[in-house]
Amino acid sequence: MQFNFNSAEPLYLQVAEQIENAIFLGSFAAKEQIPSTTEISRDFQINPATVLKGMNILVANGLIQKKRGLGMFVLEDAQEKIRTKRKDQFFQDYIVKMVVEARNLGLDQATIQSLVERGFTQE
Template identity: 85%
Template sequence: MMMQFNFDSSEPLYLQVAEQIENAIFLGSFATGEQIPSTTEISRDFQINPATVLKGMNILVADGLIQKKRGRGMFVLEDAQEKIRTKRKNEFFQDYILNMIVEAKNLGLDENAIISLVERGFEEG
């Protein structure tokens, strides 16, 4: 798994750790039941404090994406990929669709006009 961290970002490193691992699960780099790299491995490979890495992993445990098996490591839970997909769909709706609707209303566009623009976007994109 390839991880990249921005040490100059205002986003805390533990959140970056959680996002990187979540994204790897979502994209299938870590399959259901597969072990993810240990806190020690990530800490060593990227020169990040182990407590910081663990804090990021604990977010994923709390979200029900990975599970700690005592003495064996962290493993991807069965429905992790679907949970991430659902979460991201909700975020997409909140972050993009609702803002698009507000802007469309400001421009005087109705639902059909928006649908036409989305269809055009799919054709051109």
């Protein structure tokens, strides 16, 4: 995990995003325990209350679960929930804007599809 202490984004949101990303990428598997609030706060010199605030966001979003006396664990469907959220965000952030711009340029759906296909082959 890496945190930007100079960012305008609050640290608790960075904590939530970092753990969410680790779950999404498989660093923390379903049913696996994630590092404790104490571990994260000690390792990265972040206030434990700040770390807990970030973790509570993930609890509220149904990605991790508190097990009293044991710690925090990744829920079984967490990775799929994150994938769904990111697909929806991708649609809103990129596809909707692309379609609006395409219409402004007078491009039809077939032209956009061919441009997207071209983009995939340019990798």
